[in-house]
Amino acid sequence: MTHLVLDRLTRRFPGAAQAAVAGISLELPKGALLALLGPSGCGKTTTLRMIAGLEKPDEGRVLVAGRDVTALPPHRRNMGVVFQSYALFPHMSAAGNVAFGLEMRGVARAERAERVRQALALVGLEELAARRPRQLSGGQQQRVALARALAIQPDLLLLDEPLSALDAKLREGVRDEIRALQQRVGATTVFVTHDQTEALAMADLVAVMNQGRVEQLASPEEVFERPATRFVATFVGRAARLSGQVEAPGTIRCGEALLRAAETPATGAVEIFIRPHHVRPVAAAENLLPARVLRRTYTGEVVSLECETPAGRLLAELPGGVPEARATAGDTLSLGFAAADLRVFPA
Amino acid sequence: MRPGILLRLFAALGYTLLLSPVVVVAAISFSAGDFLTFPPPGFSLRWYQQLFSSGELMAALRNSAVLAVVVAVVALLVGAPASYAIARLEFPGRDALAGLLAAPLLLPTLVLGLALLLALQPLRLAATWPGLVLAHSMVAIPFATRIMTTAFTAVPRDLEEAAWTLGATPLRAALRVTLPIAAPGAVAAGALCFLVSFDETVISLFLVGPRLSTLPVEMFRYAENRTDPLVAALAMALIFVALAVVLLVERLVGFQRALGRE
């Protein structure tokens, strides 16, 4: 069941040449987690702020559970927001922070205390209820912010880069915690991030954004394995970029070699994106390309070969066991790919 | 580079000039003599006794204290909302209005005092409480708005946004979140307004009358006409009050917090 609808949402900042958000439309089912993924300045935070009501869209609508909330101010939207800085009130205890939203809703004192306790228990912070934010660690502050957002039983949970202020060591654990918590309470969630690993690991749906537009809206697997545009192919995951010429639909010429690809434009110059782990040793490949090894890096699980091919630079990651993995700088060898693994876009 | 001997010598001269009058006033207020003789012929508390038994001067002290409290409250009451608007909201004419609230400081107090006399005398407001409060507010409000604007600007905007998303109306968010966090700034602003009013001499000289006078004015007139150590005791009374207010602010909020540097 569709819970959140963005309908041609647009925001232009005065004085800016380009719209920060240029007509975004998407739908999100109830209980799902959507990641807005993109480089800084792509409009993902502005989109989140428009959903929360903190920014007024110039055009378009926001619908939650079928209700148009576009004209509502933030305090009448019932959305739980976790800010990038957490925005905890420094003059209130953790419990006071969590209670704030309930107090604004006029929840009676006794019920309020109980719900605060539940919310803090949910994030495992009952013992620290009386602490002020500055007496909490970064991870604890983050959980208070989450509890505060969840305590109001929001129609939507909005997270703005919630992991960016944490130590790299903590991030993975907190990431999994947030995901588990979100699934447990079943909160429909929009999550803003510039980190593809976060987006792929947590989301049900990923919207890859660039210059105010959604380039691709799909499951994490789909986005990674079958990027819809050149931007998605470059931004998500690593990929070598080869150039070629379409000879006939499905066949691309790269210098001497001919490559077969599952999907190609009908004609013209093209760019071919190949993930390093999709490069195969000769024995397992259908398409072959001659490659001269420039550099070999041994990382234990895989061997990375940086190669020069007639179509451009290519990065290959081969399992340690195959014969090609023993090549050293200066060697020439043949590398191949499955037709289905090549993503081809007009150059 | 470490300061050299010559520099230290000149700096010492500068500090001597800056601090000697205050030190001398403090010493001479305990003089046993009849004149501003220094060194004093002996020490006593007679001038303090005379100060505290002078009905006129004690009335002036009371007036000054009450006036300063009222001025501080007025400056905060009108200055805080204005500062909030200047710090947080965007509206046409904001810079011009912010400039207006700072403008009285550009005018010499002598000219401001004269202008207020010309305006308030015909309205029979000279030498009245409302007149004095209005006059002193003109020099207090610029300080109040300056400090409060800084204090409000220092409160992160996303705290207020967080309050909105949790269901607080803009007014409740301002009162429950922004104002309490900016409170140390308000305390500092109030204290400064109190001191500005409590020490204000020149504007008051134009506006006081026989029935309503302030301590700085009485001290000025005394220093103009007489040369006994009573005026030094009077000066010390002013200094003590200023010091008490400064210490009170320190105890209440601490200067670092008051100045928003925590």
Next chain:
Amino acid sequence: MSAWLLMLPAVLLMAAGFLYPVALLARISLNRTNDMGAMEPAHSLETLGRLVEDEFTWELAWNTATLAASSALMATALALPVALLIRGAAPRWRGLLSLMAVAPLLVSGTARIVGWMAILGDRGLINAVLAGLGLAEEPLRLINNWTGVRIGLVESLMPYACLVLIAGLGRLDARLEEAAATLGATRFRTFLRVTLPLAAPALLAAFLLTFVLGVSAFVTPRLMGGGRVFVVATEIFDLALETVDWPAAAAMAMLLLGALAAAMLLRGLLGRRAA
């Protein structure tokens, strides 16, 4: 809308206590005083003209300008070593030294003048020392004259000069002087060739601020001058409250404002050339 509502009380108060009185001041400067000493409404520059033609006005202006300039110069010159000392001091002393430099601002001007009377007066500290050393038969006249006014004014302006210089010098890179020292410059030459040129904008700013404050100073000339020193500020006060000639007082105040506006304009122009 709500922003205007929040501004309204403050703006109304400013209109009543600042805009209206200042406008009235300008208006009254165009009135005239008749032979009976009463104010007559008029729209003329007569009062202003009479002041400008009066030699006494020019004497006052000259007295005021030279007093302010010499005091501002001394205050800035004495504040410079104080500010340099603070800049070179260890961080834990810096706060205390700065506080001591601006502490007089917390003490009312009248109180400090009482202190000066006890230092400079006939029975004051300096004359007691001179007499004790047998250097002076008669007490040296140090108050109730221009000397006293100048000393008092220098002291009352110094904290402002210190504020400007502490802020201005704090931004200068101390390594420049260390570089000069490593290049073999003596302390004095480093001061002349590096510190002073770098500090020039701050010194100019400090001088101009203290000059403007000195021009409109009233309490110090009045009390230290003992009624024998006349400047523009004391004249405005006397015209308003002793002679009760409001048009003349207002006109004199307008002349003072005009001079100050010119000084500010000059400061702005110099500032832009320096930038």
